[in-house]
Amino acid sequence: MTIDTHGLTRENLLEIDYFLRLTRTLEERLVALFRQAKVIGGLYRSLGQEGESVAAAYALDYALGDVVQPLIRNMGSILVAGAKPADIIKQYMAKGDSPTRGRELNIHFGHPARDGFIGQISMLGDMIPVMAGIVLAGRMQKRNLVGMAFIGDGASSTGAFYEGMNFATVQRLPLVVVLENNGYAYSTPTSKQSAVKSLADKAQAFGCASETVDGNDVLATYAAAKRAVERGREGGGVTLIEAKTFRMKGHAEHDNQSYVPQALIEEWSAKDPVVRFEAALVEAGIATAAEFESIQSRVRREVDAATDEAERSPMPRPEEAGMGLFAGDGYWEAKEG
Amino acid sequence: MAETTYLDAIREAMIEEMRRDPRVFLIGEDVGAYGGAFKTSAGMIEEFGAERVIDTPISEVAIVGAASGAALMGMRPIAEMQFIDFITCAYDILVNFTATSRYRVGSPCPIVIRGPAGGGTHGGPFHSLNPEAMFMNRPGLKIVAPGTAYDAKGLLKAAVRDDDPVLFIEHKYLYRRIKEELPTEDYIVPIGKANVRRSGSDLTIITWGSMIYVADDAAAELAKDGVSVEVIDLRSIIPFDEEAILNSVAKTNRVIILHEAPLTGGAGAEFAARIAEKAFDYLDAPIKRVAALDVPTPYSPPLEAAALPDKARLLAAARELLAY
Numbered sequence: 001m002t003i004d005t006h007g008l009t010r011e012n013l014l015e016i017d018y019f020l021r022l023t024r025t026l027e028e029r030l031v032a033l034f035r036q037a038k039v040i041g042g043l044y045r046s047l048g049q050e051g052e053s054v055a056a057a058y059a060l061d062y063a064l065g066d067v068v069q070p071l072i073r074n075m076g077s078i079l080v081a082g083a084k085p086a087d088i089i090k091q092y093m094a095k096g097d098s099p100t101r102g103r104e105l106n107i108h109f110g111h112p113a114r115d116g117f118i119g120q121i122s123m124l125g126d127m128i129p130v131m132a133g134i135v136l137a138g139r140m141q142k143r144n145l146v147g148m149a150f151i152g153d154g155a156s157s158t159g160a161f162y163e164g165m166n167f168a169t170v171q172r173l174p175l176v177v178v179l180e181n182n183g184y185a186y187s188t189p190t191s192k193q194s195a196v197k198s199l200a201d202k203a204q205a206f207g208c209a210s211e212t213v214d215g216n217d218v219l220a221t222y223a224a225a226k227r228a229v230e231r232g233r234e235g236g237g238v239t240l241i242e243a244k245t246f247r248m249k250g251h252a253e254h255d256n257q258s259y260v261p262q263a264l265i266e267e268w269s270a271k272d273p274v275v276r277f278e279a280a281l282v283e284a285g286i287a288t289a290a291e292f293e294s295i296q297s298r299v300r301r302e303v304d305a306a307t308d309e310a311e312r313s314p315m316p317r318p319e320e321a322g323m324g325l326f327a328g329d330g331y332w333e334a335k336e337g
Numbered sequence: 338m339a340e341t342t343y344l345d346a347i348r349e350a351m352i353e354e355m356r357r358d359p360r361v362f363l364i365g366e367d368v369g370a371y372g373g374a375f376k377t378s379a380g381m382i383e384e385f386g387a388e389r390v391i392d393t394p395i396s397e398v399a400i401v402g403a404a405s406g407a408a409l410m411g412m413r414p415i416a417e418m419q420f421i422d423f424i425t426c427a428y429d430i431l432v433n434f435t436a437t438s439r440y441r442v443g444s445p446c447p448i449v450i451r452g453p454a455g456g457g458t459h460g461g462p463f464h465s466l467n468p469e470a471m472f473m474n475r476p477g478l479k480i481v482a483p484g485t486a487y488d489a490k491g492l493l494k495a496a497v498r499d500d501d502p503v504l505f506i507e508h509k510y511l512y513r514r515i516k517e518e519l520p521t522e523d524y525i526v527p528i529g530k531a532n533v534r535r536s537g538s539d540l541t542i543i544t545w546g547s548m549i550y551v552a553d554d555a556a557a558e559l560a561k562d563g564v565s566v567e568v569i570d571l572r573s574i575i576p577f578d579e580e581a582i583l584n585s586v587a588k589t590n591r592v593i594i595l596h597e598a599p600l601t602g603g604a605g606a607e608f609a610a611r612i613a614e615k616a617f618d619y620l621d622a623p624i625k626r627v628a629a630l631d632v633p634t635p636y637s638p639p640l641e642a643a644a645l646p647d648k649a650r651l652l653a654a655a656r657e658l659l660a661y
Binding site: 099100101103104108109110111112113118119121122123126128129130131132133134135136137138140141159160163164166167170324325326327328332 | 362388389393394396398399401402403404405406407408409410411412414429430433434437439440441442443444445476477479499500501
């Protein structure tokens with residue numbers, strides 16, 4: 001049986017598999033570190049959602065200056081953009097040589113121009129207007145870059161989401177917004193967030209392009225994201241992609257998600273994006289189970305090395321707490337220099 | 338030589354900065370073809386085009402958010418609030434994203450947010466705000482509030498060139514009432530430096546914005562009674578010129594803090610506390626604050642005049658201190 005790989009080479013497909021497994025394995029490692037009380041902040045799993053995070057972000061071209069902005073469950077997207085596993089573990093462990101030097105949590109880091117990704121803030125929706133400004137600057141600087149913002153079903157209820165989408169669409173900015181519909185925002189089901197039939201229908205309020213995609217189908221999500229990225233790069237403006245998926249764990253590690261019906265968890269377990277993707281590649285004769293095992297070995301070695309590096313890292317010095325608020329004290333400049 | 342209004346000083350600062358630096362642009366509501374609700378950006382779209390003078394939907398969140406995103410990419414945006422009151426609509430993104438970006442993740446976010454503030458123009462509860470105090474306890478934002486045309490131009494240029502976000506509070510009562518001869522050459526007024534408007538030895542009045550003229554009038558009147566008043570125009574609220582404040586208090590031993598915003602939790606409380614902590618031994622009398630009543634700014638002229646601080650209340654406070 002042949003499958004449409006949407007222009008992806010065998011190497012591309014194996015690289016996507018690497019990022020999928022890296023995301024899952026790295027998160028499993030973070031859970032272990034959390035249980036050892038070495039990860040001291042909240043831990044938010046993306047189990048079951050790795051497919052759309054990785055596939056959508058894989059549609060960007062970071063060499064052109066494209067920028068991806070994850071939400072808490074899109075660690076996979078910043079790994080695709082080039083984030084280092086050791087940096088992510090250091091962030092979770094609040095280490096002094098983490099990218100934010102212990103000031104910020106988890107994947108709240110990254111500079112759009114330097115790193116190709118920018119971490120969210122916790123006030124959901126706010127990153128949509130910020131991403132609009134990032135791609136607006138790209139246009140003013142005559143750089144043909146595209147931005148991709150992830151947002152959740154819950155955050156699509158915020159004013160900032162509407163205001164940012166409206167502005168970006170009016171300005172015809174090259175922005176792709178991946179609206180992950182994973183069934184729940186903390187304990188609140190999507191039906192109590194929005195009354196629209198499909199979250200993609202919200203695009204009608206702005207006048208931008210939209211589509212709904214099976215977020216647990218890696219190749220379909222990649223194809224939708226690729227279309228949207230091309231539309232943005234060619235001057236066609238904003239695209240809203242609703243990626244239908246499911247949050248297989250609680251909001252965070254402390255949450256046993258007792259409010260989620262067991263039948264839903266079982267239904268979506270059968271749709272695991274990594275399992276489906278690999279099965280499709282095997283069935284199409286593109287890759288073998290042995291190759292996936294080899295990728296998994298590599299991922300495990302890398303995560304082990306990253307963990308060792310993060311565990312060896314120092315905590316920040318308390319006297320740094322008052323530094324780096326404004327330019328001029330040399331705090332961040334010393335790091336950059 | 339021709340005199341320049343406070344409003345034109347702001348406009349000239351924007352134009353000169355946009356000519357000097359292609360990274361600078363203006364974004365806001367009605368700033369383009371209309372030239373701004375107060376005509377602060379009149380003529381700018383003709384010179385710089387719609388790419389650098391950007392009209393937005395009615396969305397302060399989009400204005401501040403987009404400016405912040407662009408600043409991260411190396412641009413130098415000036416974000417206009419049509420009235421500074423509407424900055425509350427963008428309060429979240431400004432204090433949580435923009436102001437914290439350098440401290441949290443080491444990413445400078447140098448935007449200027451500017452707009453017309455203050456009362457005395459019968460703007461009512463939603464068009465008279467003095468917003469400084471609501472930003473003072475959210476670290477990461479510099480705050481300036483010029484009272485003269487010279488300072489408006491020089492501080493705005495300094496704000497545009499600053500590597501951190503700056504809230505530029507312009508007092509709309511002064512827009513066309515204040516005119517000064519300005520230098521023809523490029524200049525800046527450094528952020529964080531106060532200006533001693535009037536030197537004196539008996540009493541210090543610390544103030545900013547349009548209240549500097551109330552302080553001037555009161556000082557002139559007290560001079561007739563042989564009282565020597567020092568008037569300090571703070572100009573910058575964050576960072577503020579603590580040295581200028583403490584030096585003056587050490588000299589005069591009596592101090593009034595005068596501001597147009599409501600009394601309780603106002604910026605004056607911080608300055609009073611700082612004086613009490615660091616200059617207590619110099620004080621010959623309690624620290625006095627003269628400020629607006631703790632109410633929203635009312636519309637009707639008799640109510641507005643009664644709510645806002647004025648010369649009579651300032652003089653009463655001064656005489657009480659001098660008699661202490």
